[in-house]
Amino acid sequence: MPLSMIKTRLAKLRARDRRFRIFGSSHHKYKSIPDSTDDLERMERLFALVLPSDYQRFLFEMGHGTGPYYGVLSLFGTESEIRECFDPYFQEEAEALANLSLSSPFPVFPIANGEKIERNQNIITNSESLRFVAEFPCNGSIPICHHGSHKYTVIITTGRFKGSVWDMALDFSGSLWWSAKRPPGIVRHGYKGVELPNLSPIPTFFEWYIGWLDQCDADLADSTTS
Template sequence: MATMTARLDRLRAVENGRPAHLHKFYRRNERFLIFGAKRHQYRNTPLNPTSVQALEDDLGVPLPPAYREFLLQLGPGAGPYYGIWGPEEIEAETEGDPAKPFPFTRRDAEQIYNAWYAWVHNPKPTSGGGPSIQAPGPTPGCIFIGTQGCSGVTALVTAGELMGTVWDVWLDASAWRPAKTAPASLESELYDLTTPIYLGPAPTFDAWYEAWLTRAEAELSPPGRTS
């Protein structure tokens, strides 16, 4: 977690410093380049053990260890998309029972991930965001930890075979898929500078968060240099 904290500090410093090589990408009246940072503004407040325990008690299930440690060391705020929610938002937005088993298996995750990976590499993919799998709503065995915008949310599995994995969810279609690396900026020129990071069919919270940091650092680095 110390490494993750240091990397987040570097992103914050670059964004606040607005280095010359990035000036042309900042839109008028926009303080940040990284997608979603306008909302979370790189703020993050570690939770104390009492608050984390209270969240677990309210949810009725222990949190996955990597995510629990994240809440204690970094805390809600800065993160992929529009940031990581705090306990109040998690409890308000989570729809199913987090203690009941998550309905998908590792085999389900592998099948939908492989279908999506093939779609990404198809020279002429079909329109839309690619293959996904439908889940009953409200979906048990998970909590929602942040919004991606519109009907998109990020889910963290809290019970079942895939406990600790992160999923992309589109609530309006009940569509689920193992989480891909979140975008950093939405500027196409910067986006193209980043080597794709494929997280596989069972992305963990820490791998998902670290991949976002890696993408953001690469896009904010001067040409020819990576962090």
């Protein structure tokens, strides 16, 4: 989907949701600010990585802010989230950042039958998503969106899964990761949201973002949310 179509849909969503009923919208208020090439060059130089092209394009043309959960993080916000994960009482930040290689391969890969995700000997699967346990921050990935309650959406920056998005629940003893689900629209006690098809098993950034737009439109059109 061209970004011009996403911009059109966002404008319509903003007009329909003046009361900020969509989860997180009262935080980002449907405002977006494009990231600069200086921001990108600093991020790529700091972590020795090249961001996925679709994600780069989105940040330059649309910008951080409006998006799923509490909005798409700025590049500076992404860097801050990574830095905050290091406990200064146990490890110097500079040493921790030096040991983290976001340009190294994402340590997860599919096994032969294509139905499971393997990391070392830890394999967790179910019928809806692919799951595994890994540390965070994790090589080959950066956070792009905060859900609240120590949960993030992460984009993969290297290897076979580059450009795909995953959800992650932070736990310093071994965070749980799973292929990104469709982000919520309206979140309200007793309301489950309009049921839409699942995203693909390993969704791209644009599939994830458009999946959120679809959910928002469906929930706002649902008469039970009036």
